[in-house]
Amino acid sequence: MTSDVIKKLNKIYAEALEEVGKGKLYAQRRVELEIKYLGRKGKLNDVFKEMAVLSDSARKEVGVLANKLKSDLKLQLGQAQLQNKKSATTITFDETIPGARPKIGSLHPITQFLERIMAVFSTLGFEIVEDREVETTVYNFDKLNIAFDHPARDMWDTFYIKIKNKKEKIKNKEESSLVLRTHTSPVQIRAMEKRRPPVRLVVPGRVYRHEATDASHETNFYQLEGLVIDRNISVANMIYVLHTVLKQLFGDKVKIRIRPSFFPFVEPGHEVDMSCIICEQKGCSVCSGTGWLEMLGAGMVHPVVLKNMKVDPDKYSGFAFGMGVDRLIMLYHGINDIRLSYSGDLRFLKQF
């Protein structure tokens, strides 16, 4: 009787080992086998029921064997699963491979370039002033001598902002029309409300136009505006400052020329060109074969604008200038599409 039970136990054990050896033992399969052989209703426990009929000594003998086989089987199952894990995840570690660097952001090319320009103006004693981007038409146009019927005020050139509270609109006439500023010039007026001549200031900032975008037009872009007011300021001072700045940015070889132009807030107005840095005035596609590049608008501050700044035009004079920062950057870095700066494309931004 005892030998029958022992035979049965050994048979079950052999059977179990065979199953363990079959194929890969994943966790789920291991649990299945544990239930099948070692569980409360498992095959090995079944044999225990037959032990009731055995003598005490035989029961003891069979019990010892059964427990040994149980713990052996557990061990086998554990090892088989471990073996499987090892072959599935062979970890290789090469300590000579450099670590993964964290990605570090950098300043936008426009910010970088503005800092460069402002550093140049700082060495010339200019103060840097910033102000709002949503401006009233009074500051954006009226106080800058831009007449009510000037095309710059057209809906198609300017972004107007709707004011919801009409009572407020009537009460405060000055705020009656709000625009996204079309230039940084209103900051000149606002700055002069808190300053008296002599002043030397530059205003960097974002401006807005109602534009159809293409490679050289964007609905928002950056300008840098400058204003100098003092006694005896003349066009000669203006030429000296602008030439110095352009030389600092683009190199000592740079030449400039001044052409007459018209802007409502200056008199006389000038267009300032710089000798082409790409072809050194031999003529290329960037300068359209002329050897000159249009760089900025400038001029002597209009007496009406001086009066709007509460500055006496008989005692003081001044010059103002404005440059398109994006155009300067494009020229400086050889970028052919203004939209790249605002695209947020890391392939572009990582180059700076």
Ligand SMILES: [Zn+2]
């Ligand atoms: Zn050229």
